[in-house]
Amino acid sequence: MLSMLMRRSALGLITVWLVSIIIFIGVEILPGDACTAFLEREAQGLLLENCRRDLGLDRPAWMRYGEWAANALSGNLGVSPDGQRQISELVGYRLRNTLLLASGAILCGIPLALFLGIVAALWRDRPFDIIVSTTAIAAMTIPEFVSATLLILIFSVWLGWVPGIVLTSSNAPLAEFFPEVLLPIAVLTLVMTAHILRTVRSSVIETLASDYAQMALLKGVPYWQMVFRHVLPNALLPTINVVALTIAWLLGGVVVIETVFNYPGLGRMMIDSISDRDLPVTQAIALIIASVYVGVNLLADLLTMVANPRLRTAHLRGK
Amino acid sequence: MTTPPKSNGPIIAVDGLSVGFRSRAGAWLPVLRDITLSVGAGESIGLVGESGSGKSTLALAMMGYLKTGLHVLGGRVDFSGIDMFAQDRQSLEKVRGGRLALIPQNSGQSLAPNLRVGAQIGEALRLHSALPEARHAARVLDLLTQVRLPDPASIARRYPHELSGGQQQRVAIAMALAGEPEALLLDEPTTGLDVTTQAHILELLRDLARETGMAMVYVSHDLGAIARVCDRVAVMYAGEVVLEGTAAQILRDPSHPYARGLLASIPKLSDVCLPRALDGRPPPPGGAGDGCAFVARCAIATERCMVERPDLSRIADGAKTRCHLPQQVRSIPLSGERNAQQRQLPAELSLSLGDLAISYARAGLFERLTGRDTAKVATVDGIDIELRQGETLGLVGESGSGKSTILKSIAGLLPPLHGQIALRGQDDLPPRVEDRSAKHLRDVQLIFQNPDESLNPRQTIAQILAQPLKLYFGLSGQALIARTTALLAQVRLGAHYLERLPSQLSGGEKQRVAVARAFAAQPELVLCDEITSALDVSVQAAVLELLDDLRRDNGTSYIFVSHDLAVVKALSDRVAVLYQGRLCEIGPTVDVYGPTAHPYTEVLLGAVLEPDPDFVPSLSASDVVEQSPPARGCPFQRRCPKRLGAICDQTAPPPKTFAAGHTIWCHRDDLAAPQLS
Numbered sequence: 001m002l003s004m005l006m007r008r009s010a011l012g013l014i015t016v017w018l019v020s021i022i023i024f025i026g027v028e029i030l031p032g033d034a035c036t037a038f039l040e041r042e043a044q045g046l047l048l049e050n051c052r053r054d055l056g057l058d059r060p061a062w063m064r065y066g067e068w069a070a071n072a073l074s075g076n077l078g079v080s081p082d083g084q085r086q087i088s089e090l091v092g093y094r095l096r097n098t099l100l101l102a103s104g105a106i107l108c109g110i111p112l113a114l115f116l117g118i119v120a121a122l123w124r125d126r127p128f129d130i131i132v133s134t135t136a137i138a139a140m141t142i143p144e145f146v147s148a149t150l151l152i153l154i155f156s157v158w159l160g161w162v163p164g165i166v167l168t169s170s171n172a173p174l175a176e177f178f179p180e181v182l183l184p185i186a187v188l189t190l191v192m193t194a195h196i197l198r199t200v201r202s203s204v205i206e207t208l209a210s211d212y213a214q215m216a217l218l219k220g221v222p223y224w225q226m227v228f229r230h231v232l233p234n235a236l237l238p239t240i241n242v243v244a245l246t247i248a249w250l251l252g253g254v255v256v257i258e259t260v261f262n263y264p265g266l267g268r269m270m271i272d273s274i275s276d277r278d279l280p281v282t283q284a285i286a287l288i289i290a291s292v293y294v295g296v297n298l299l300a301d302l303l304t305m306v307a308n309p310r311l312r313t314a315h316l317r318g319k
Numbered sequence: 320m321t322t323p324p325k326s327n328g329p330i331i332a333v334d335g336l337s338v339g340f341r342s343r344a345g346a347w348l349p350v351l352r353d354i355t356l357s358v359g360a361g362e363s364i365g366l367v368g369e370s371g372s373g374k375s376t377l378a379l380a381m382m383g384y385l386k387t388g389l390h391v392l393g394g395r396v397d398f399s400g401i402d403m404f405a406q407d408r409q410s411l412e413k414v415r416g417g418r419l420a421l422i423p424q425n426s427g428q429s430l431a432p433n434l435r436v437g438a439q440i441g442e443a444l445r446l447h448s449a450l451p452e453a454r455h456a457a458r459v460l461d462l463l464t465q466v467r468l469p470d471p472a473s474i475a476r477r478y479p480h481e482l483s484g485g486q487q488q489r490v491a492i493a494m495a496l497a498g499e500p501e502a503l504l505l506d507e508p509t510t511g512l513d514v515t516t517q518a519h520i521l522e523l524l525r526d527l528a529r530e531t532g533m534a535m536v537y538v539s540h541d542l543g544a545i546a547r548v549c550d551r552v553a554v555m556y557a558g559e560v561v562l563e564g565t566a567a568q569i570l571r572d573p574s575h576p577y578a579r580g581l582l583a584s585i586p587k588l589s590d591v592c593l594p595r596a597l598d599g600r601p602p603p604p605g606g607a608g609d610g611c612a613f614v615a616r617c618a619i620a621t622e623r624c625m626v627e628r629p630d631l632s633r634i635a636d637g638a639k640t641r642c643h644l645p646q647q648v649r650s651i652p653l654s655g656e657r658n659a660q661q662r663q664l665p666a667e668l669s670l671s672l673g674d675l676a677i678s679y680a681r682a683g684l685f686e687r688l689t690g691r692d693t694a695k696v697a698t699v700d701g702i703d704i705e706l707r708q709g710e711t712l713g714l715v716g717e718s719g720s721g722k723s724t725i726l727k728s729i730a731g732l733l734p735p736l737h738g739q740i741a742l743r744g745q746d747d748l749p750p751r752v753e754d755r756s757a758k759h760l761r762d763v764q765l766i767f768q769n770p771d772e773s774l775n776p777r778q779t780i781a782q783i784l785a786q787p788l789k790l791y792f793g794l795s796g797q798a799l800i801a802r803t804t805a806l807l808a809q810v811r812l813g814a815h816y817l818e819r820l821p822s823q824l825s826g827g828e829k830q831r832v833a834v835a836r837a838f839a840a841q842p843e844l845v846l847c848d849e850i851t852s853a854l855d856v857s858v859q860a861a862v863l864e865l866l867d868d869l870r871r872d873n874g875t876s877y878i879f880v881s882h883d884l885a886v887v888k889a890l891s892d893r894v895a896v897l898y899q900g901r902l903c904e905i906g907p908t909v910d911v912y913g914p915t916a917h918p919y920t921e922v923l924l925g926a927v928l929e930p931d932p933d934f935v936p937s938l939s940a941s942d943v944v945e946q947s948p949p950a951r952g953c954p955f956q957r958r959c960p961k962r963l964g965a966i967c968d969q970t971a972p973p974p975k976t977f978a979a980g981h982t983i984w985c986h987r988d989d990l991a992a993p994q995l996s
């Protein structure tokens with residue numbers, strides 16, 4: 001188990017490193033660079049050359065990547081193009097905001113999804129299940145910006161309960177994000193609940209139909225005891241990975257939602273930095289997203305392994 | 320163990336029970352029709368029939384349980400006076416698993432994977448036993464001992480997946496015994512187990528029934544198993560009981576055409592002929608019409624059978640049969656007549672395997688970099704076999720004996736550690752399938768056990784068959800259609816099957832398509848991996864006949880792998896017996912199944928069951944499952960009932976030749992009858 005943990009962590013580090021190279025190459029391939037983006041129309045002649053020399057853009061690509069990587073390894077992600085602020089500080093605020101949004105959605109969404117999914121499965125094809133399942137499909141198929149706009153229309157325009165747009169600046173104290181952050185959290189909760197719920201539901205239905213669930217009933221095990229002891233522990237195993245993917249998706253920044261609500265999170269910052277050809281910021285965010293994906297998935301696999309006797313004993317006894 | 324009070328009335332009484340489901344069109348389609356059957360206290364009754372005949376549904380209905388979608392359409396089931404379909408959930412919970420317990424078909428899947436087996440038996444005790452909680456742990460160990468599991472304390476701590484199939488089945492039996500049941504329902508409890516394991520479990524069940532005096536309802540398609548444990552037998556067909564009587568009445572000389580056909584389609588060790596196929600298939604639920612449900616397949620059917628449904632009525636010998644013509648049924652033979660052996664074979668070689676060794680343990684990157692060799696014992700070793708053109712070699716052995724591994728290597732799916740695989744004596748086959756030429760690929764065809772997994776569910780039969788024809792022969796257009804139709808005709812399927820999808824075919828038909836696809840390549844050698852194991856016996860007989868026809872017409876050689884010794888005997892010219900990937904014995908079929916045998920062959924043959932109530936298997940070795948072969952000496956040393964001593968553990972036994980081409984690897988000198996050289 002320990003060796004697998006180390007192998008997976010090593011693989012994870014390699015993944016993160018590869019991502020940084022790919023992002024670097026990707027930004028290189030895009031037409032223009034930080035100076036053309038910054039100078040816009042005036043990007044020509046001496047002005048452009050000077051700007052490039054100032055930013056070190058005239059050096060070969062591998063050298064710039066090497067320098068960035070060396071700095072990043074020592075914890076220095078560089079400074080913003082205007083040279084005023086540390087990128088780690090800029091990105092840090094955005095990361096905090098994204099965490100706020102994500103943890104809100106996770107805290108509401110996961111319990112809700114588990115509850116609704118399990119109940120829908122136990123009451124399969126009854127009105128409750130039909131309503132829940134249809135809503136879930138709707139929530140998954142309607143584009144996020146549509147459902148976001150709908151919620152804004154209802155809760156902020158008609159009812160006037162919460163502001164529809166976040167006007168708080170990115171580095172304001174967390175408390176100032178309330179209550180504006182509630183609507184984006186609601187939209188995210190809706191979407192992620194729908195995804196997780198459907199996995200939970202189908203997994204519970206499948207397990208209820210399994211030979212061992214049927215056997216438990218025929219052995220005289222009371223229905224609820226069968227559900228909690230024989231069905232749920234096995235049915236929820238496959239949902240761990242879906243939950244992990246959803247969490248990774250949330251933490252990676254949700255561009256559409258952030259844009260609709262004007263929310264200062266990581267996703268929007270990533271888009272902005274790409275259009276500004278602001279390589280250091282792009283790289284920093286890419287690093288965060290890649291590490292989150294790797295970390296959350298590793299955690300999910302570990303959890304699955306601990307919770308599944310089949311995998312657990314295979315690793316203890318097999319190796 | 321307390322014996323339940325014996326009453327005079329039956330313990331389970333099924334009265335006029337009909338069960339069905341609602342079709343899309345809204346009609347009720349019956350799965351069980353008007354079943355009346357009773358089980359006396361302490362009696363054991365067998366339910367037999369083809370897949371889909373409703374035997375499992377009937378057994379589960381006796382517990383007051385129906386799978387989702389099924390409903391009672393009429394009639395009732397009483398368990399010791401309790402109407403099982405009129406009970407609320409709580410009173411059912413008290414009876415189920417307590418006074419009336421089920422042993423399911425696939426215990427591996429019926430034990431919850433997240434709970435230790437000790438805990439699962441403990442759960443049954445908590446629900447159904449009067450014992451104080453403190454004594455439960457000790458009782459679990461008692462129960463595990465009662466089902467003859469060695470080291471019960473360690474077994475109780477394991478998870479289901481850490482047990483072998485036979486051990487899982489024993490745990491399921493222990494769990495059923497926890498509530499000290501008055502009746503036990505068993506749904507194919509030994510299907511899928513090795514012959515030796517199956518025989519051991521059946522003996523255990525017989526003993527338990529005697530010790531505890533419980534009644535048993537034993538569901539199986541295996542008449543050999545039924546013969547061993549049941550006093551009475553009910554034969555089911557298309558949701559009806561068509562014949563009911565004592566085991567001897569039903570298994571010796573049954574008075575219903577279907578039961579006779581079923582009996583004739585079973586390969587038996589005592590037979591020299593191929594089993595007789597029972598053509599056609601049963602009507603689907605609701606498709607039986609007004610007459611006898613069996614009319615379409617019955618050899619002696621008359622006009623009356625088409626229009627009038629026969630009743631289940633008692634006949635002269637005391638059995639009850641559902642047939643208008645019980646006097647005429649004796650004209651239906653009980654065995655096949657086609658002798659598959661004694662064919663003239665040419666002397667040319669088809670396949671030769673030279674000192675083949677195969678291992679699944681691949682040296683990982685780490686081992687290769689550090690040069691550390693995985694010094695594991697090879698899974699399969701020392702296989703020297705020559706196969707002549709048109710010859711059929713049977714490969715037998717328990718699960719894990721390496722049968723499929725050898726086939727995979729010949730097919731190029733698993734490169735051997737060392738050794739040669741040559742076609743026609745000189746044409747060496749490259750070890751990897753990627754390196755083989757189109758001609759090589761054409762020459763060796765593999766057919767799998769489960770046609771559902773080997774046929775692409777999205778392709779029509781025509782597309783499936785066209786693939787090899789296009790690939791190997793470049794056929795197209797009219798020629799392609801003509802050839803696919805001809806292939807289907809060869810496996811006795813009409814051209815109207817061409818546009819169907821595999822899901823629209825029955826199991827036997829799918830397997831025929833798989834056979835047709837293999838023959839599309841006009842192969843030199845066909846490798847058959849348990850290709851009849853998933854099929855009903857009547858369908859299996861048809862596939863065996865088909866294989867026999869095809870080898871006669873095309874001169875194809877087969878390697879026929881099966882765990883069923885009777886099936887192998889019916890089809891093979893020669894047989895090789897494998898244990899832990901090593902050859903124990905090889906020779907002409909008559910010799911291998913004859914009196915001079917390797918101790919392992921003897922163990923295997925002793926465990927085979929015949930559909931005869933007086934037949935007693937001889938169990939000379941344990942059914943322990945070995946995980947890997949011993950590092951040296953005889954592969955069978957740990958289980959051999961005739962082990963000599965240190966020599967068997969230390970030295971690999973030398974081959975000894977008895978009759979022409981009959982070789983046995985064993986140290987013992989007293990295997991041969993004295994008149995042989």
Ligand SMILES: Nc1ncnc2c1ncn2[C@@H]1O[C@H](COP(=O)(O)OP(=O)(O)OP(=O)(O)O)[C@@H](O)[C@H]1O
Nearest residue numbers: 340350369370371372373374375376386387388389
């Ligand atoms: N839940 C269900 N809904 C509708 N039809 C069903 C259902 N379960 C079984 N059937 C049908 O009922 C018939 C009898 O099924 P059953 O499982 O009792 O057969 P069986 O004799 O036990 O077969 P096998 O040997 O394959 O186990 C079959 O035609 C099957 O297709």
Ligand code: SF4
Nearest residue numbers: 611614617624642643
């Ligand atoms: S009733 Fe007629 S069709 Fe049915 S089994 Fe008897 S003879 Fe055959």
Ligand code: SF4
Nearest residue numbers: 953956959967985986
């Ligand atoms: S060599 Fe020894 S252990 Fe092996 S089969 Fe013969 S007697 Fe048994």
Ligand SMILES: [Mg+2]
Nearest residue numbers: 374375506507
């Ligand atoms: Mg069944």
